[in-house]
Amino acid sequence: MNKTENPQKKRILTTTIYAVIIGLLVLACAIVIATVTSKQNSTNAEIGDSEGDVGVSTTVYVVPVKDATILKDYSATEYQYNDTLKHWEIHKAIDFLAEKGADVYAFADGTVTDVKTNHMEGTYVEITHSNGLVSVYKSMDSKLNVKVGDKVIAGTVIGTVGDQMGKELNSGAHLHFELWRNGDKVDPNDYLALGEK
């Protein structure tokens, strides 16, 4: 009896062992797949994050006054009449209509590199940005929020609009905004989306 029973038992045992081995293999495969998938997901997430960072670090340019209405636009070749000095001049800047006391915003991230006050230009602030750009804000109130050496980010309120710019006095309160690139004045319209234009 034992001799006839044994092979049968052995077969059942072998079948069970195979079943267990296959089961374990399937489980192992499942674990490997699950691990690889979750790793891929986290890698994708990291790539997504770094792409987000790149998006944030691309330069954001801010119109320096709220509800920007252009009083006198930039012109590199066309002469415009200066009602204060009573002469025609090239105006390589944008004059933004703004009430006295209106906030003035930093055009982009940068460092304040000059602050001066004189009769012809009122108080002016110069901010040096990366990529060779320098923004200059003239006809500001002498009470500023920033001083030379301060780091600002795009949109920082650097001060308010004044009316002390002697050579544009008859224009009334406004912000005279200049943009320089590598030592030359450039058209701010090329950087700012100014709807009215």
Ligand SMILES: [Zn+2]
């Ligand atoms: Zn001006």
